[in-house]
Amino acid sequence: MPASDRPILILGGTAEASKLATRLMESGYRVISSLAGRTKDPARPEGEVRIGGFGGVAGLCDYIARQHVALLIDATHPFATQISDNAIAAAAATDVPFVRLERPAWLQRPGDAWTTAMTLEEAVAAIPTRARVLLALGRQHIAPFARRGDVHFVVRMIDPPEVPLGLIDYELELSKPGSLEEETAILKAKRLSHIVCRNSGGTASYAKIRAARELGLPVIMIERPHRPGANTVPDIDGVIEFVEANLSF
Known part of the structure; x- marks a missing residue:
């Protein structure tokens, strides 16, 4: 051929x-x-x-x-x-x-307040009590956070889940990553105190990192395997x- x-x-x-x-x-x-x-x-x-x-x-x-x-x-x-x-x-x-x-992975810049986690379990443990957390991970990575009943999660997904997520205290944010202005608006409207995400790199979902930097919000960053x-x-x-x-x- x-x-x-x-x-x-x-x-x-x-x-x-x-x-x-x-x-x-x-x-x-x-x-x-x-x-x-x-x-x-x-x-x-x-x-x-x-x-x-x-x-x-x-x-x-x-x-x-x-x-x-x-x-x-x-x-x-x-x-x-x-x-x-x-x-x-x-x-x-x-x-x-x-x-x-x-x-390439995202690099921490001046003004970023990152806590590095190598695993989901480390990320779960790094969340302080009574935090309000944007969880931007994908549905297959949500389960380990179910033991944190002392945290309110805002779970971002593109499609609604077919079965309940198992989290004790959460709400869904059905949307794709947006612009800096859109991400800033979500963080403010939901009164979020932290972001948990993976170091995906690229530009498509970086706006939330910029928004966190400008708002002074801590990010729990799960590093790549x-x-x-x-x-x-x-x-x-x-x-x-x-x-x-x-x-x-």
């Missing part, structure tokens, strides 16, 4: 993955973007799109073989460790070129260079 007919598979779901798909399509590559399907109405990137898991390393290997994938790109969330580990293993097993796009550094680039241009070096029409 000619290289031009073989697709590039992007493991996506991030803003960078969507922009990358557009760039590659504009350059004439065939692109398949794979989305996890955790939101009900995800923004669909340009090109072909599949939604749902693969069934572990074996399932991803099978998909790569069936689709004659020419190159694999991991552009998932920095905390999506399972799919990233599966991608590394599948690329090695199938011998397809592999590159990971991982946006250690990831292999091989074949990892920090931006879309680096991925494009890798693609051009490894694929030809």
Whole structure:
């Protein structure tokens, strides 16, 4: 099969993955973007799109073989460790070129009041009694906070949960991350005293960090798990260079 007919598979779901798909399509590559399907109405990137898991390393290997994938790109969330580990293993097993796009982590700036946590449990323990906390983590990371009945949580989600969250004292904020002005307004309106979030990096959700800085609110920042550094680039241009070096029409 000619290289031009073989697709590039992007493991996506991030803003960078969507922009990358557009760039590659504009350059004439065939692109398949794979989305996890955790939101009900995800923004669909340009090109072909599949939604749902693969069934572990074996399932991803099978998909790569069936689709004659020419190159694999991991552009998932920095905390999506399972799919990233599966991608590394599948690329090695199938011998397809592999590159990971991982946006740089946020760095603490003057005026930031961060408490660093390496795990969810450390973040739970760091919250002071009677705090009012914006919990911006994703529904699969909420459960450890259920033991903090002395804290009021404002839980940000894109879609309403299908089952109760299990938190003792909480309210839902059904919205996507907004502008600096919007994030500031939410923090003030909800009378929030702290933010708990993960160090996702990028620009899409950074406004809440800026708003916390300007309002003098503490942030409990969950740091990223250690990831292999091989074949990892920090931006879309680096991925494009890798693609051009490894694929030809």
